[in-house]
Amino acid sequence: MFDADRLFKERLSRYLRETGQYLRYMFNGHIAVALFFFIAAFAYFYQQWLLNLPESFPSTTIMAIVFGFLVSIGSVRTLLQEADLVFLVSAENKMRRYFKKTLLLSYLIGWYPVFLVAALFGPLYFASFPERSGRTYLLLVVVLLIFKGWNLLATWWMNNIQDKMIRTIDLLTRVLISTAVFYFLIDGTIILAAVFTVLFIGVFLYDLSISRKQSNINWYLLIEKDRNRMQAFYRIANLFTDVPHLKNPVKKRNWLISLWGNRVAYDQRLTYDYLFRLTFIRSGDYLSMYIRLIVVGGLFIYFVPINWLKLLFAFLFLYMSLFQMMTIYRHHRVNIWLDIYPITQSDKKRALLRLIMKLAFVQTVIFTVVTLLQQNYLMTGIVLIGGLIFSYGFVYFYIKGKSI
Template sequence: MKELFSHRLKRHQKQMMRYLRYVFNDHFVLACTFLLGGVGLYYSDLVKGLPKGFLPGKIVVVLVLVLSLHLGEFVSLAKPADIVFLLPKEAQMKDFLKRALRYSCLFPFAVLLLVAGFLMPLYVVSTRQSFWAFFPVVLLLWALKLAHLYLRRYQLFQGPWLYKRSYRLWLVASAVLLALSLFTPVTALVGGILLALISREFLFKRVKQPLDWDKLVVTENRRLQRIYRFINLFTDVPQIATAVKRRKYLDGLLALIPKDQGHSYLYLFSHRLLRGTEFGGLYARLVGIGAVLLYFVTERWFSVGIGCLFLYLIGFQLVPLYNQFQYMILTQLYPLPEKQKERALQQLLTGLLMLAAVLFALVGSFAYDNWLDRAWLLGSFVLFAGLFSTLYLPARLKKMRRLSGAYL
């Protein structure tokens, strides 16, 4: 079992490294640097202006730390075929899951370290503790996350009612210990270590129930699909499973498109966007995240930069709509010119980007009292959306046609 997990882990890491080359490209790294620099500057100025013993800061620290404990899932690397081929080896699966638990700690421990480091200035100002409290707080977070991973592993066994009760107990204990860490970090750390040891004893060593193989496979597949959806923001992922939902309440938008030959591709693209979970969900998430960030930014040029960045991400991620019907036989048989396909995508993206630009301008305007600043936001966003649709999009589609022609 140890060799099996090591083999699967190597294949999984190799696959992830191949995709991460496209995720951490120059554009993304530059955008993250720009965004983190602005957020860091704003956060630094905010913390400097807070009084000592700031009570709302304590509440924010506890809430953020409790939420951050849910980052990172149990990585089982289970396959659908395991239900058949590994069932006779169920008695030996504990060794497999033990190694899986160790690997599952790497990512959340690293994330919790970063979160604790980011919150530490607010923690020091709000609690009047020294920066040395960083170390017991980080160890406390690791202990609580370890207990959470024991709990997530226990969920893969039969007996879900025990899992729900155990999760509530873990959540309450974590909130209490994190609140206690605001006053006595070392005492809270001791409590966190005890919680991890108790979880290991009752949720790991003494588990006698059989494995729920279906849940094991489904849980791992959901975890991978979340990763693939994130990677799909940057490149195409063949492994992603796309779902289609009826969404009858959006039929009125499709009814606005004329039902004639000249608007065939516009109807197909719009239908795919509204009823598919991939592109529609992507558009909604990016618009929502961009709007939330703009709501808290008060610097005009920084707001313009963030808004244009998210408009670029929205347009860039929706361009693959162009190839959605490339291998659909009916679009090949029906005499539709290629220019209509390009024009339809350009019309759709122009409308979506203009809608996002207006929403960004409306949300960003709450931070300004001057109508000139609000006009700057709206004009900048609309101008960027227009330039993307008229300059960048045709060049990108030309490159995609050349690449698809080379593969064919």
């Protein structure tokens, strides 16, 4: 006898157990320290910036665009698996209660980013509209939650539509209308906000009507969305610990391979130097994460006005990059063919240390150039020398001493 409630409880329990296990590794002591510095520094400079907020700053437009995307983007976490195409399709007419529960779960999970962004924009809202009360902003948050629910239902209904172009057009339409609603609501033009709300309800009812014309659930799309969402989570978790469920995408990037990857001497002892370079360039998210940390770190160093904080952020982003690169050592752990390489483990570890040191040198030079652009010559020298000393110590004392 098929029991939708029991199936939902089992899937939810497995989902929470699995994600909770990886989250414990992701938010370990290292990341907690980094997040503390980020939040403290951001809060300080955010407050200082709000004290001198220019009157021409487009607060309404920025908040409306972010709120519009926030309530519109997102899909239902159905917790479906590929095997369900075989075992659950026959019970499709009994799955209604299951999908209602996944809808409610997805909506409640969606509250977290709504409250987070609302808390982030709260100080900006009151700095831009000091005459307004907290009750007005609370009403805006309530409207955010209502539109989040409406958009989630509309997305669920549109999942039954096979044509991807129709789904994309519907999503863009809802994003634009939601953005307009929040723009006029924040601006105080209630009549126009009400007009666009009615227009959104029209789109909402249209989605419901065309969804009812579809007789079957689009199982393939629902399973693909859940798989992609979990793979994205696995890729992030894999930066902190081994994730056996991860299917690593491999990208060609031939130009970068020819530029740097192939520039390894033909020597047996350098086998892992070549392999690790290719792994960094082509596999997983190593390269993209490395670039993102450089860009974000460079922005912090450039805009932070206090010199000691510039140096602190340079060390912090260097630490984050080098710490994540350590996982390259275990990237090919399931490939048994590497065990036949006539290479010692010490050569393998030295190859990793050389790679990480090269990446640390490049990142330090980029941070130095960012400091140089501000014509802060003393700080430029400190960032360069300090970054190189920090990188060398981290690589050849911390990493070298660990059993990776």
